[in-house]
Amino acid sequence: MSMDALTIDLLDPDQFVSGRHHDMFAWLRANDPVHWHQTGAGAGFWALTTYDDVAAAYNDHAVFSSQGGAMLGGSFRNEADTAAGRMLVASDPPRHRMLRQQIHRAFAQQTVHLIGAKVAELVDAALERARADGGCDFATQIATELPAAALMTITGVSYAQAHELIGLTRKMIGFQDPLLVDTTDDDRLRLGEIQGEIFDIFADLVRERRAKPGDDLVSILLGSEINGRPWPEEDILYNCLNVAVGGDETSSYTACTGLLAFIENPAQQALLRADQGLMDSAINEMLRWSSTNAYVQRVVTQDVTVRGKDFSRGDHVTLWNASANRDEKQFPAADRFDIQRTPNRHLSYGQGIHRCIGAMVAQIELSVLFKRLFSGDLGFRVAGEITRLRSNFILGITGMPIEFTAVEPA
Numbered sequence: 001m002s003m004d005a006l007t008i009d010l011l012d013p014d015q016f017v018s019g020r021h022h023d024m025f026a027w028l029r030a031n032d033p034v035h036w037h038q039t040g041a042g043a044g045f046w047a048l049t050t051y052d053d054v055a056a057a058y059n060d061h062a063v064f065s066s067q068g069g070a071m072l073g074g075s076f077r078n079e080a081d082t083a084a085g086r087m088l089v090a091s092d093p094p095r096h097r098m099l100r101q102q103i104h105r106a107f108a109q110q111t112v113h114l115i116g117a118k119v120a121e122l123v124d125a126a127l128e129r130a131r132a133d134g135g136c137d138f139a140t141q142i143a144t145e146l147p148a149a150a151l152m153t154i155t156g157v158s159y160a161q162a163h164e165l166i167g168l169t170r171k172m173i174g175f176q177d178p179l180l181v182d183t184t185d186d187d188r189l190r191l192g193e194i195q196g197e198i199f200d201i202f203a204d205l206v207r208e209r210r211a212k213p214g215d216d217l218v219s220i221l222l223g224s225e226i227n228g229r230p231w232p233e234e235d236i237l238y239n240c241l242n243v244a245v246g247g248d249e250t251s252s253y254t255a256c257t258g259l260l261a262f263i264e265n266p267a268q269q270a271l272l273r274a275d276q277g278l279m280d281s282a283i284n285e286m287l288r289w290s291s292t293n294a295y296v297q298r299v300v301t302q303d304v305t306v307r308g309k310d311f312s313r314g315d316h317v318t319l320w321n322a323s324a325n326r327d328e329k330q331f332p333a334a335d336r337f338d339i340q341r342t343p344n345r346h347l348s349y350g351q352g353i354h355r356c357i358g359a360m361v362a363q364i365e366l367s368v369l370f371k372r373l374f375s376g377d378l379g380f381r382v383a384g385e386i387t388r389l390r391s392n393f394i395l396g397i398t399g400m401p402i403e404f405t406a407v408e409p410a
């Protein structure tokens with residue numbers, strides 16, 4: 001596509017909602033792979049779009065710091081309210097290593113198994129209800145059961161609380177989406193209010209667990225120390241928020257984009273139905289295909305040159321998973337959904353020290369779900385308008401009405 005027909009605007013959610021971002025990134029990879037996005041006089045950020053550059057930046061955490069948070073502009077209430085160095089995703093070594101060691105204990109193998117069992121229970125019940133109704137909104141009635149199962153198991157909250165939290169994190173991530181929030185007021189105010197509500201829920205949980213500890217995330221953090229001192233309560237809240245935001249939208253949106261890819265590619269669906277041994281490879285392709293976490297942000301700690309472009313200390317840099325995952329140099333026929341793709345070293349979970357701590361959780365959630373969707377005699381048809389999240393950060397489907405059909409022959 002020619003440059004004339006393209007608008008290069010990495011901040012415009014419409015580019016992503018419409019799917020035009022794929023053309024935009026193809027152009028950038030070919031013509032301006034290390035792109036400067038100007039946002040005002042002397043202000044802007046760099047965008048890395050090739051697979052090699054994105055992977056290299058992930059792996060060089062000394063130069064590309066996480067302290068500015070993963071999202072451009074930050075997601076915090078005000079300048080004083082900063083998660084830098086306190087929230088796992090917004091910290092650098094050595095602090096990051098200490099936080100990760102403790103938080104990792106809430107993601108043990110045993111917990112992952114329990115999450116799988118919970119997903120099976122919740123998805124079976126949701127499918128049963130949907131079958132009785134002849135269909136459902138897959139995005140809101142089935143996909144959200146994945147993070148509900150994870151939250152219930154990791155933090156010990158009830159089903160109702162899990163869905164309350166999912167509603168709130170969905171608004172936080174969707175803070176630019178008029179279908180989810182009132183976008184007429186100030187972004188920061190709105191984010192502050194939502195974050196406050198999430199903190200209130202977790203603060204109650206901290207009180208409960210102080211009185212009666214269990215084996216959940218909050219109890220683990222309450223019972224551990226950093227540098228010989230107990231965790232400050234605010235830091236516990238920030239990291240509960242990190243786990244909730246990290247897990248609530250990503251796996252459920254990936255499930256929606258994945259199911260849609262299978263509906264649009266019936267031969268691939270037939271392959272998976274015929275051989276569920278392809279599940280892991282199919283999940284990797286769904287992750288690559290959806291690139292649900294479109295980019296992460298880093299801040300440069302020292303002057304550095306990337307492909308001849310000079311980055312200065314303090315510059316903001318975006319690492320575009322959504323572009324790297326479609327880089328033809330790494331993924332031949334990158335625009336083809338191919339569940340047998342090998343190798344498939346997608347960057348959807350990031351890479352390096354911040355690589356997604358919930359990756360095993362997401363894998364089990366998605367494999368239990370798709371095993372259920374594709375092992376019976378149920379087929380799926382999109383039965384109405386698909387609604388996409390208005391965001392350039394998380395790419396997702398917030399509404400996808402489906403009807404059940406007989407399984408389509410391939």
Ligand code: HEM
Nearest residue numbers: 088089246247250251254296349350354356357358361362
């Ligand atoms: C399809 C599902 C998922 C995707 C695509 C995804 C994506 C990512 C990515 C790209 C990062 C790296 C961020 C960075 O480098 O700045 C990350 C980190 C993280 N994810 Fe996930 N994630 C998924 C599922 C989950 C789940 C299920 C949880 C929790 C239950 C979770 C919690 C986290 C946390 C806490 C981090 C921070 C890790 C660190 O900074 O060391 N994620 N995720």
